[in-house]
Amino acid sequence: MTAATTTGPASSARPTGPAGPTGRGHQGPWVARIAVVTAAIVAAVVAHGNLLPVLGLVAALVAVLIAARPETAALVAVGLIFSNATVIAVHDHGIPGAVALLVPILLLVTAGYHVFAHRQPILIPRAALWMVAFLVVQMVGALLARDPATSVATVQTFLLEGVVLFLLLTNAVRGWRLVRLAAIVLVVVAGFLGTLSLFQEVTGADHQDFAGFSTMSNAVINRASGGGSARHAGPIGEQNRWAQSLAVTVPIAVALGWKDRSRAVRLLAKVSGVGIVVGIVLTYSRGSVVGLVLMVLIAVIVRWVRLRTALIVAGVAVGTLLVFAPTFANRATTVVTASSSVRSTTGGATAQDGSFANRSTEATAAIAVFLHHPVVGVGTGLFPTYFQDQARAQGADRIVGVDREAHSLYLGLAAETGLLGLVTFACFAGSLLTALGKVRRRYLTTDPDAAALATGFGLAIVTYLTTGLFLHFAYIRYFWLLAGLAAAMGMVNDAGTPAVLHPHPPKGRSHDVHSENPSPVADPDRHPRAGGDRRAPGAGRA
Template identity: 30%
Template sequence: MTINKQDVIYLLLIIALASAGAVLISNPNIQVGLFGLATLLVIGLVVAIYIKPSLGAVVLIIAVFSNISRQFTDQGLPGVIKPLVAIVAATIFVRYLNESMPGGRVKTRTVEVFLFLFLIATALSYIVADNKDRALEATLDLGKDIVIIYCFLFTLRTPNTWKMAAWTIILVMGFLCLLGAYQVIRGNYRQEFFGLARVVQDIGSYSTTYRIAGSIKEPNIWGQVVVASIPLVLLRVIDESRIRIKLISLGILGILLFEVLNTYSRGAYLALAIIFVLTALSYRLHPLVWFSSMAVVVLAIPWLPSSYTARFETLSLLSPGSQGGIYQEDSFRGRTSEMLTGLSMFVNNPLLGVGAGNYPNNYQTYATNVGLELRSGERDPHSLYVQVLAETGVIGTIMFVGFSIALLVGLTRARNSISHLEEYRHWIPWIIAIQLTIIGYLITSFFLHGAYLRFFWIFSALAMSAIQLTEELRQDAERPSRELTT
């Protein structure tokens, strides 16, 4: 009888699992018992991912979107996301080390180059940072997110595993937004479901507005994440041939739209409108559909509660005809000041910026130069692009913008490369969906900083995997014809 490497690994995992189970059962100490339970969970996770690597991507999606690490830290426990990433990455590496590494990634090479150059630019900004700890933390966080991206690239090797990851996002977001819908409908904003559905109060002069903030307690950024997730389910409603799945998708879409409405995020409203327009253009909808949709929106606005319409009306201050509109509304004035302050940081430190993660501690120093609005304490830039400019300078900005453009161009080329292949027509809507997801996130990033940029990297990982898979599908489809001609 011969024993191969894989059998040895399974045997060692079984021994470790049995040992941890014995410790858990026999020891009455609660701390030891919890440690044993955690060990059992880790071993089970390792075994599952080793057997089916695509589960690693699913686990990371659930962990990131549920923000489970914060649920632990709020209870005084250590965060779990970085150890989880390390476990998943190590398991995937061992799996492929014992078998075979995935093939080359020619179509994503440019995207990957920009990504690593952005990491280098972020690391270089450490040199000029006043707060070295923040710069180091920002660099390590980006490194962790890049590891997650490669976990996706190495595990989502077929259209089915890619779709499983996309459906995981759809279902997790649907569940989290359903919790938010419950809060709004029941008016029970104290019930936060163990931190999975958080709420922020905006206290005004005459009333209090409860803004749904999801698992991250940041309503604007949560609105950004929900809007970015909507194309994945929207195109299921349009393209799904199975009636049951189409109806489920329609229900989830309604829940997500309701969630966006109750974040009261104006940036999310604008991005959502743009996504709907781009979707209509992608499918070349009949003009009657355009006019009908616009009519429904116009007729629905008067029936919306005043808290919603008041939020919509403030958008008119951004119109060219509104003289000094941005200075008439407190939040617009504050954000304008924070953006101009970020640009002032860039002008004074054009090459490397003020250091990754160092905008907040430099705000007061540069805000006095702007003089638009002075606020005490640290502030955020409220624009990802201003943040990248201010913190990593022109070098980091070129790399980040280059990464984003290369990613969108790669998706467009991937879609065009298989548009003539009838057997892969079902794959094209998924490419369109993830492209709209990236566009939606980048649009809202004009108004929001990168406090939770991990969501963008998850979407980017899906996009890069889609580019890679599409190229492999194209090669598989054209291989028979090449063989016939040789």
């Protein structure tokens, strides 16, 4: 296990929370709460199409729950981040900008509960060291940039929505039980938002955006053929980015849906998974499809997924899309044919999007900028200001005069942060995946549900990296939310975090001290009663 760096007295390193789920019966209350809240929201949306009244009621109930169980605050924060609720509240409903502080406050409540009430240490994942190095590279690049003010402002956003959010998450969502609950919240929220898009599509209620949580893009697929299909953009308002955000939750939903110890959670994850997939399809995003396919190929290569399983899933997916979503299937084939079927409307006129040609121009421009500034780049957030010169040099008159991004995570990082930025970011991602791989191997035999969730988070990171081939580094809080939860999963059983394993193995499982995975009794970090009972009062409660 890759140990985390901790600060605090040595005596505080003992696990004070529950040693993981102690039985199937303890999962019922949490699953019931999530199911009831979800059902209430769905009922309100179907009946009135307005989320605001029910969200007010839910907020009151959540406040009471947080007062009773401070750990709930972190789970609420996870839901708020993924649903983009605070941003929607400010921009769409005129709520004061101070509401944006709600997320860090909620995370601080839970983190403070761990550190002060339970005397657990402050956790600093090893991946955070690479994150700080990435921040330093950006700061140096900003100071050397031709427009330092703009670049420094972008670095400040990374500091708040990246570094601070990551560290708060890893200290608030600590231990197997909370990581698992956070994963459930993430999947349920994603599935619910995907289901809103399905409701819009089936009822034809394109004008109803459900208080901003299910918006429609102005891009239309196959408009020339008559009518066309509008692209759904979720709570973000950008269809490709929303598709990426949904895609990263797919492997987590699969992990919970097939391997979780609770039957109720498995059912909830499967239902949510359907909503997630439908949401992706309705964005008509080709990049998300390519990203998911590449993720599966990588998973097969590293033997995290069996080839036979991957082929069966791929066959079922293709068949389902051909039958129920032929427009999406036809659009996905344009990746191979290198043509675009996207059309957009501007002032009533119809024009070809030409996304392949545009992205080729953007990629060439990013490479040229990187070659001229190879060490620390031109400064974070400044590539669009260099794009115009490169576009003119290529004779791309169709997009001259328009500031464009690199439309690639890697080319964008190369242009704006140089080789040093690429290396530090790659090391950060590699550190996360290494820790998750160790957790997976450790529990593959003794606790397959824990191993599956580690696999799910690992493949979620891989999905972000593969979809990043076609999308630049924007809406970064979604990535750092995922990275923070992945780091928390990778630190399971590190100092100051509750252990994964049950105090007693479920029926049908055996712990052989001679097996590859050592017995929990032989490992004090994994078993709460090894060397004495170290459970805190109330340990074992769900």
